[in-house]
Amino acid sequence: MLIALDAMGGDHAPAETVAGAVQAVREFGLEVALVGPPDVLEAELARHGPRPAAIRVVGANETIGMDEAPAQAVRQKRDASINAAMRLVKKGEAAAVVSAGNTGAVMASALFVLGRVGDIERPALGALFPATERRGVLMLDVGANADCKPSYLAQFARMGSLFVERLFGVSEPCIGLLNIGEEEEKGNELAQEAYRLLERSGLNFVGNVEGKDIATGQVDVAVMDGFTGNIALKMGEGVASLMLSEMRSAISSRLRYRLAALVLRPALRAVRKRLDYAEYGGAPLLGVNGVVIIAHGRSDATAVKNALRAAGEVAASGIVEAMAEAFKR
Amino acid sequence: MLIALDAMGGDHAPAETVAGAVQAVREFGLEVALVGPPDVLEAELARHGPRPAAIRVVGANETIGMDEAPAQAVRQKRDASINAAMRLVKKGEAAAVVSAGNTGAVMASALFVLGRVGDIERPALGALFPATERRGVLMLDVGANADCKPSYLAQFARMGSLFVERLFGVSEPCIGLLNIGEEEEKGNELAQEAYRLLERSGLNFVGNVEGKDIATGQVDVAVMDGFTGNIALKMGEGVASLMLSEMRSAISSRLRYRLAALVLRPALRAVRKRLDYAEYGGAPLLGVNGVVIIAHGRSDATAVKNALRAAGEVAASGIVEAMAEAFKR
Numbered sequence: 001m002l003i004a005l006d007a008m009g010g011d012h013a014p015a016e017t018v019a020g021a022v023q024a025v026r027e028f029g030l031e032v033a034l035v036g037p038p039d040v041l042e043a044e045l046a047r048h049g050p051r052p053a054a055i056r057v058v059g060a061n062e063t064i065g066m067d068e069a070p071a072q073a074v075r076q077k078r079d080a081s082i083n084a085a086m087r088l089v090k091k092g093e094a095a096a097v098v099s100a101g102n103t104g105a106v107m108a109s110a111l112f113v114l115g116r117v118g119d120i121e122r123p124a125l126g127a128l129f130p131a132t133e134r135r136g137v138l139m140l141d142v143g144a145n146a147d148c149k150p151s152y153l154a155q156f157a158r159m160g161s162l163f164v165e166r167l168f169g170v171s172e173p174c175i176g177l178l179n180i181g182e183e184e185e186k187g188n189e190l191a192q193e194a195y196r197l198l199e200r201s202g203l204n205f206v207g208n209v210e211g212k213d214i215a216t217g218q219v220d221v222a223v224m225d226g227f228t229g230n231i232a233l234k235m236g237e238g239v240a241s242l243m244l245s246e247m248r249s250a251i252s253s254r255l256r257y258r259l260a261a262l263v264l265r266p267a268l269r270a271v272r273k274r275l276d277y278a279e280y281g282g283a284p285l286l287g288v289n290g291v292v293i294i295a296h297g298r299s300d301a302t303a304v305k306n307a308l309r310a311a312g313e314v315a316a317s318g319i320v321e322a323m324a325e326a327f328k329r
Numbered sequence: 330m331l332i333a334l335d336a337m338g339g340d341h342a343p344a345e346t347v348a349g350a351v352q353a354v355r356e357f358g359l360e361v362a363l364v365g366p367p368d369v370l371e372a373e374l375a376r377h378g379p380r381p382a383a384i385r386v387v388g389a390n391e392t393i394g395m396d397e398a399p400a401q402a403v404r405q406k407r408d409a410s411i412n413a414a415m416r417l418v419k420k421g422e423a424a425a426v427v428s429a430g431n432t433g434a435v436m437a438s439a440l441f442v443l444g445r446v447g448d449i450e451r452p453a454l455g456a457l458f459p460a461t462e463r464r465g466v467l468m469l470d471v472g473a474n475a476d477c478k479p480s481y482l483a484q485f486a487r488m489g490s491l492f493v494e495r496l497f498g499v500s501e502p503c504i505g506l507l508n509i510g511e512e513e514e515k516g517n518e519l520a521q522e523a524y525r526l527l528e529r530s531g532l533n534f535v536g537n538v539e540g541k542d543i544a545t546g547q548v549d550v551a552v553m554d555g556f557t558g559n560i561a562l563k564m565g566e567g568v569a570s571l572m573l574s575e576m577r578s579a580i581s582s583r584l585r586y587r588l589a590a591l592v593l594r595p596a597l598r599a600v601r602k603r604l605d606y607a608e609y610g611g612a613p614l615l616g617v618n619g620v621v622i623i624a625h626g627r628s629d630a631t632a633v634k635n636a637l638r639a640a641g642e643v644a645a646s647g648i649v650e651a652m653a654e655a656f657k658r
Contacts, residue, residue, distance in 0.1 A: 067512070131571070143509060146517040180472060180559040183396070188475040188556040211560055215567030227517040228557055230509040231540055235561040236568040238544030242460070243572050246603065250596035257596045263589035267579035274575065 003311045004085040004094035007036035007044075008063040009101025010299050017100065018044040020304025025054040028309050033058045033094055035085040060084035063101075066297070070104030074112050082106055086113035089290040096291035096311035098282065100299040106292065107144055107285060114289040117320070118327030122148070123287030124156045125226065125294060126163065127233055130274055131217030138164055139178075139214065141226035142233050142283060148225035150193035153177070154201055155327075159286045160221035161203050162326055166317045173220035176209030178228060183208070190225060198223075211236075240275050281310030287323070291315045332640045333414040333423035336365035336373075337392040338430025339628050346429065347373040349633025354383040357638050362387045362423055364414040389413035392430075395626070399433030403441050411435055415442035418619040425620035425640035427611065429628040435621065436473055436614060443618040446649070447656030451477070452616030453485045454555065454623060455492065456562055459603055460546030467493055468507075468543065470555035471562050471612060477554035479522035482506070483530055484656075488615045489550035490532050491655055495646040502549035505538030507557060512537070519554060527552075540565075569604050610639030616652070620644045 003024075007017045014036060021032040022045075031054040034041050038059045045051055062077040064070070074083060082101055086109050088094035099106045107123065116123060124141035131137045140156050141148070157175045164173040177195055179187040184195055186208060198205040206219060211232060214222050224232070247268075251261045261268070281303070282295035291314045295307040332353075336346045343365060350361040351374075360383040363370050367388045374380055391406040393399070403412060411430055415438050417423035428435045436452065445452060453470035460466050469485050470477070486504045493502040506524055508516040513524055515537060527534040535548060540561060543551050553561070576597075580590045590597070610632070611624035620643045624636040 146509060146515075146520075178560060180475060180556055180563075186475075188554075191475075191556070210567075211562075211564030212567035212570065214564065215571040224560075225517075227509055227520070228560055231507060231553075231557055232560050232564040233540075234509075235540030235543065235564045238539075238541035239565040239568045240572060241541065242544040243569060243600065243604065246600045247597070250600050251593065253596065257593055260589040260592035264580065264586055264593065267582065267586045268576070271572065271575045271579050275572065 001312050001315060002031040002033055002094045003308050004033045004035055004058070004088040004097045005304070005308065006082045006085045006097065006099035006101055007034040007041055008081040009099040009106070010295065011297050012300060013100065014040055014044050016299060016301045017304050019048065019301035020299070020308065021055060022048045022052060023301055023305040024308040025052045027305065028312065030054065030308055030312050032308060033088055035060050035088070036063070036081045037061050058084060058088065064105040066102050068102065068105070070102060070108040074105055074108040080109070082109045083113060086110060086290070090114055095315035096293060098293045098295060098304070098307045098311045100295035100297055100304065100307070103143060103294055106294050110285055110288040110290070110292045114292070117287055117289055117323045119329045120159070120287040120327050121155060122152050123285055124159060125283050125285055126160065127283045129214055129233070129236070131215060133274070135168065135217055135220070137214050137217055137219060138221045139229055139233065140221070140223060140286065141229050143226045143230035144285065145226040147227070148190060150190060150197050153190070153194040153223050153225065154197040156223045157198055157201060157203055157205070157221065158326065159323065160223060162322055163284070163286060163319055164220045166319045166322055167314065170220055172204040175203050175205045175221045175223065176207065176213065176219035178214070178222050178224035178232065179208035179210065181208065181210070194223070244272060281306035284314055289320065291320055330641055330644060331360040331362055331423045332637050333362045333364055333387070333417040333426045334633070334637065335411045335414045335426065335428035335430055336363040336370055337410040338428040338435070339624065340626050341629060342429065343369055343373050345628060345630045346633050348377065348630035349628070349637065350384060351377045351381060352630060352634040353637040354381045356634065357641065359383065359637055359641050361637060362417055364389050364417070365392070365410045366390050387413060387417065393434045395431050397431065397434070399431060399437040403434055403437040409438070411438045412442060415439060415619070419443055424644035425622060427622045427624060427633070427636045427640045429624035429626055429633065429636070432472060432623055435623050439614055439617040439619070439621045443621070446616055446618050446652045448658045449616040449656050450484060451481050452614055453488060454612050455489065455615055456612045458543055458562070458565070460544060462603070464497065464546055464549070466543050466546055466548060467550045468558055468562065469550070469552060469615065471558035472555045473614065474555040476556070477519060479519060479526050482519070482523040482552050482554065483526040484616070485552045486527055486530060486532055486534070486550065487655065488652065489552060491651055492613065492615060492648055493549045495648045495651055496643065499549055501533040504532050504534045504550045504552065505536065505542065505548035507543070507551050507553035507561065508537035508539065510537060510539070523552070573601060610635035613643055618649065620649060
């Protein structure tokens with residue numbers, strides 16, 4: 001299975017994207033198309049020894065920066081690496097696209113090149129929150145749509161339900177609405193109206209959930225507008241980092257703590273690893289005509305590798321075909 | 330200084346509220362008026378030995394449950410403990426109110442009995458996020474207003490700035506707008522319009538901030554609508570609890586980890602304590618004519634004690650008088 005990697009996307013591209021691709025083909029037996037300026041990518045590849053047969057370079061000579069207006073940049077720079085990667089999927093040559101680049105540009109390019117599935121009003125960005133060891137909570141939308149209508153949230157719930165069913169084999173996934181209280185009448189106007197739509201959606205809607213319910217894995221899917229979801233996700237990341245750094249400074253304050261911490265290191269590392277975004281392999285963009293995985297802008301090689309693996313799994317699940325069926329006009 | 334405590338408010342009232350009051354008068358030299366049914370409160374007080382002279386009981390025979398419609402309940406139950414507590418402030422007998430009861434009812438009662446300050450459109454609930462050891466970030470609104478207009482957010486910023494200046498002696502506090510990216514054009518319509526108002530507010534507005542910037546204490550005040558703020562706060566709490574419980578289970582998995590953890594216990598406890606809501610003493614309700622501190626519904630005696638201390642500090646700061654001056658019509 002060939003995955004198209006936007007090799008120029010992300011804060012540490014192309015060094016970490018190319019390194020991640022090399023790891024992914026070695027560890028998971030994937031094929032990767034590195035999309036970007038051939039000379040740059042060939043030079044980067046050369047640093048990893050003999051080139052793996054499963055890696056190819058697909059030329060694209062423009063890139064979109066983090067500060068460019070996404071929709072405009074995607075239209076103007078036809079030969080941007082993200083557009084070229086999407087075209088590989090559009091033509092059926094690649095099974096999925098992975099990018100750690102400007103999120104807005106990835107979404108714009110996906111809409112521009114691949115288009116939406118059936119009657120989907122707005123694609124949504126999903127993120128798997130690692131609540132318990134065995135299951136994560138799929139949060140969506142975590143940033144594709146800052147302003148949402150209630151009907152968008154109802155569609156996000158349907159897409160999320162289908163995704164969790166296909167990817168994790170959960171039948172009738174539990175769907176929650178992220179809100180500020182458990183009672184039906186809680187929340188802003190958007191949440192109140194979305195609640196009513198979800199109640200009669202035919203999905204396994206279990207009502208409102210709060211941040212703590214996501215952290216403890218009370219539902220399989222939590223729906224929300226992209227503004228709220230993005231903030232909730234980043235607040236969670238911020239608190240996790242804060243706790244780890246507090247812990248580090250508390251431990252380094254005395255010699256006996258530092259010694260005890262040496263013994264505990266494997267246990268603490270396991271905790272950090274479970275909560276580390278790099279282990280999770282990026283966020284699927286649901287509702288577009290193809291598999292698109294958006295990795296964290298700060299992705300290192302491990303994060304890129306895991307995003308490639310996730311892309312392969314999502315493509316193999318047949319979710320895009322299932323969505324096309326479920327949302328056909 | 331006399332603080333009125335809604336002794337019947339909260340999941341663990343009246344046992345923990347009364348215990349917290351007893352601790353507060355002993356440790357901080359405050360006076361506390363316990364408001365609620367006298368027989369119940371006297372019986373509870375009797376469990377703490379000789380009654381401290383600084384505690385008095387003020388009778389109120391109705392209570393408002395967590396599941397009642399707040400505005401209605403507050404109007405119908407004139408003799409509810411929260412209303413009686415507010416009246417003590419209104420009459421100038423008490424300097425502040427503390428309640429761990431139904432947040433909606435506390436806000437409704439504050440508006441009903443005390444009213445708003447000057448031309449404040451909507452009161453806001455503030456929460457101090459413990460970002461660094463020396464300073465917290467005042468987040469507001471964290472739940473008083475699920476739907477906001479841009480002008481509310483501009484007022485929240487002014488109230489927050491004044492609060493941080495008065496309480497913590499910070500001059501020209503840094504104000505950030507909680508948003509989903511740093512650039513000016515990011516966010517939903519509300520955030521975009523609020524950005525423009527904040528830019529010409531005359532405050533020390535430093536632009537957009539994300540969840541991670543709150544966690545690392547990049548600003549003194551972060552403003553947001555009450556829906557987003559409540560969710561961000563609870564997501565942060567949820568992630569903090571998740572990490573602590575992950576750590577506990579990782580540690581208990583092997584004997585040598587358990588032994589090392591014994592040595593580390595004081596360090597880990599310091600981390601937990603710094604991130605524990607119970608240490609922070611509740612959330613100030615800003616914009617009403619009096620000092621009102623809303624404590625967590627799950628408050629134990631320590632949390633109640635710290636909320637009483639916070640109420641004393643806020644009252645002593647003269648913030649309500651300063652707000653009346655700043656927001657006079």
